[in-house]
Amino acid sequence: NLQAGMVNGWNHLSAPSNHGAFLGNLKYSGENGDWWSSFAIITGQDQNNPANLPTVVNGYANRTRYSFLVSRNLGSRTEYVFHQWLGTQDTGAPGGGTAKWYGIDQYVYYRLNDNWRLGTRVEWFRDQEGTRVGLTQPSNPNKAPLPGSYASWTVGVNWLPTTNVMIRPELRWD
Numbered sequence: 001n002l003q004a005g006m007v008n009g010w011n012h013l014s015a016p017s018n019h020g021a022f023l024g025n026l027k028y029s030g031e032n033g034d035w036w037s038s039f040a041i042i043t044g045q046d047q048n049n050p051a052n053l054p055t056v057v058n059g060y061a062n063r064t065r066y067s068f069l070v071s072r073n074l075g076s077r078t079e080y081v082f083h084q085w086l087g088t089q090d091t092g093a094p095g096g097g098t099a100k101w102y103g104i105d106q107y108v109y110y111r112l113n114d115n116w117r118l119g120t121r122v123e124w125f126r127d128q129e130g131t132r133v134g135l136t137q138p139s140n141p142n143k144a145p146l147p148g149s150y151a152s153w154t155v156g157v158n159w160l161p162t163t164n165v166m167i168r169p170e171l172r173w174d
Contacts, residue, residue, distance in 0.1 A: 001027040009046045010063065019045035019060060034073040041066045048092040048099075051131055053145060061090035081107040093129040094145055100128040109158070117158040119168070125150045150174070
């Protein structure tokens with residue numbers, strides 16, 4: 001399965017400055033449906049200082065993020081998903097240079113029936129230059145830059161009332 005298109009940057013319907021970005025995905029599923037893998041990428045001009053750091057010049061530069069996933073059924077009801085990703089922002093690091101952030105997520109789901117799954121996720125996230133964690137918002141007591149490694153663990157349920165809607169309450173530890 002191959003998908004490709006153009007979007008207005010990250011998370012924008014309309015922005016103070018509109019910039020087109022490429023969004024693409026390639027997905028392959030095994031013949032008997034017990035595994036699949038996908039690679040997705042978004043790349044284009046976007047704001048290079050979302051945290052409003054005083055040491056990063058405001059403007060627009062290339063932002064790219066890729067996402068690689070592999071899923072494997074571990075029996076008739078259990079699914080394991082591995083997710084690795086990397087993001088970069090040109091001229092987005094304090095003092096200049098490229099900001100980088102990356103991580104690994106791992107999921108295990110246990111299907112109770114067609115509408116209910118139990119799930120758990122373990123995530124490791126590295127904010128190399130500290131430009132993605134603690135974005136400067138009035139309600140956030142943390143002030144960027146906050147470079148470092150971060151981890152979280154969640155457990156919860158996934159309810160699929162229809163094929164296009166998922167509700168997933170969870171307990172989370174950071």
